[in-house]
Amino acid sequence: MFELKLKFFALIITAFSVAKACHLNVDHPIPLFSKNFGSKNLTFRAKPSGVELSENESIEVYCMSGIMYKRYNGYIGNNGAVIQKKALLQCENGYIYVNRGQYGNMNGDELTVYCSSSFSSNLYESKSTLANCDNFMSYAIGEHIPLVGTAIKAGICYDLERFELKYANYIAYQRNDFWISSEPNLSHELGVDLGIQIGNLKNYFDFMSQLGFNVSRDMMRSDSNQFFNAFEFDYDSILQDDYFHNQLGDFAYIFNTMWWRQLRQNNWRYFLGALKERTYSEKYIIFVGTHGNATMPPKENTDGKPEELTVRSPNLAVTAPKYIWAYVKPVIPNNEEEFVVIATNSPYIETPDHKEFCKQDICDDIAWLKKSRFGQLRRIPTFGYTFCCPVEEVAKIIEHFPVSTEGLEAITAAVPLLPSPA
Template sequence: IVLLNICVDEVKMLNLHCFVFLVAVASIFKYVSTCTLSVEGISPLFTQTFGSRTIAFKAREDKVFFEDSVKAHCSDGELIVESQTNNYNSYYYPLQSGIYNTFEFHCFNNKIAINDVEHINARVSCSNKIQLKLYESSTVLPKCDGFTNYAIGFNNDDVGEVIKAGICYDLDALSLKFAMYVASSKNVLISKTNHNSGVLPVSLDFDLKTNDLTNYFDLIKKNSLDSALANQFQVDNLIQDKSLSIELEHLDTFNTIWWRQLREENWRYFLEALGQRTKSTLRLYVVSVGTYGNITIPSATNNCTSSKPNLLTVETSDTEVLVPAYMWAYVKSVAADDVEEFVVIGHNSPYVSDMQQSQ
């Protein structure tokens, strides 16, 4: 009986210690302030600093949760902020119109501080969609000697130069040779403070900002095909990665002519498999994409004696664009310890060559 009383007392003491510990932990977490920014309309880019690094990210499901502070950036146009000081107030605009494209929000006592005034709710948006800019690069992409090199991205005060894609372009022929980008499942970009670095791990830079080439030349556009050709072909971005192609849709410089069946089926299956691979391995892949060859229209007669091939072309006021016979992609892991790499080649034509026919 005595032993039983001792055990009971020890259990009581243990429970008391646990209770004190839980109260202490609860007290600590009670004072951790958490705030939420809502995103409505066009989303800004958000950045936060931890240690020597800065993280840039987009809102998930139109919400941004933060404890200390977070910056919102609009690279094009004005940052629009609407907020409430209490549950009974309607939303109003706490920032002077036309002044800010970047603003840092602070969190105190679960409220968002804007110009030293606490708000219980705040929602943000950009007046204009964020558009990537085209820069001529002084450094050269691999296999692009003798052609013009461009970097596509934006400049941010916190993370520096962010290069989303690079292209090798033949200005004399107004022809896109190939493009490079990074396939990733991550929604963030991590950069060292005061160190310019981009998503694309190749030697490109923002040496000279320029306009889209459509400001100077009549390049192929999505409405450039006549009705007969548009039944089987379409003008679209050479980069078909979903998130990146949306960001690049205003740049006709990336346009090429796709056979619909390839773009909508086999090429899409390849990109879906690559997307699943980036998610399962959490690794990044540099993807180079380009075109090869030209489609030759089959002769209407079997005994064609003409030595000149009948190439499939699309004309603009400045150039004659040859429809490529193949699309290719070279995929390589960014990780230094990973030798994974492969090549994908897609037949970009409804016509099949008879390899046994004598030439």
């Protein structure tokens, strides 16, 4: 009987403890949270399910665009006349208090916190120059986060005269929104810094929008080349990874390119799926870019020369690239996993292959690619024929590839040649 009462008492205590704990809801755009764990400070983006706080536990919340709160009764506010970027949340008696004793209270047992805008990063001119980008602008997209320092989401090699992306890079790792204050920041591996903030280029110059592209594309269908009407094309970011597609959506005008829809929705998506699985355990720097201009068969009443695959609005024009590529580079050097994925972005190539870029397709040499859905379907032309090449061979073909050909030649020259057998 005593044992039964003891268990019942323990159950009551447990229930009371749970009741006194606090659950903090989060909504999109999800803010960053910061908390000390022993001698370490961790900054992270919360899971969509929210954050659990124990009695008397506190945590800091941060939004570059400003923090917003939503109560269970529907009240929405920012806890003051001035929108705060940082606040201290504390759990007391089952209620969450915001900046208690500093800016007043906003307590509630059903509190949701979110950022006032999805815009959190800015565009900067980097003081350091990206590889093979000496004649262009080296930009960085990032932000300064308290206790973390500089967080750079992407580096960009950009031709400002032609408003043309040469390439972009980012870190592929499934814990990108997790920082330990005493550890080096992975974003420093991107080769750029937050030098001079330059604002939004779209405020000063005209760029083709997705809506403008769709309208112009659909108008072309009425009197265009019949071969153009046979396939679907989209204007979308070259950063098709879901995380970066969403995080850098405010800069889509920099990253947008003309995609053959079959490639974007099939083999390129399968490649990104395989990469995502791999980056639960490994970290890579991914460089992405385009090469060449896609063409299509001419109208019957022309001189027979191929036409460039171009969509024009009254003031702007975009041409589909012939190829879209991704250079996969391990953060921890590993030559066996350093390669370039190249995808055919045109339905008009009769027999696509790898020979324009390299002697041998090496996709099957990368085990995690070979066993993936991408590895099984990448050669199907209607899904966008895709192949892999060694870095040193591609660097000699693609102009402004993010590897110096001089460096490659120097390395090659430094390797002594073995005498040929007699």
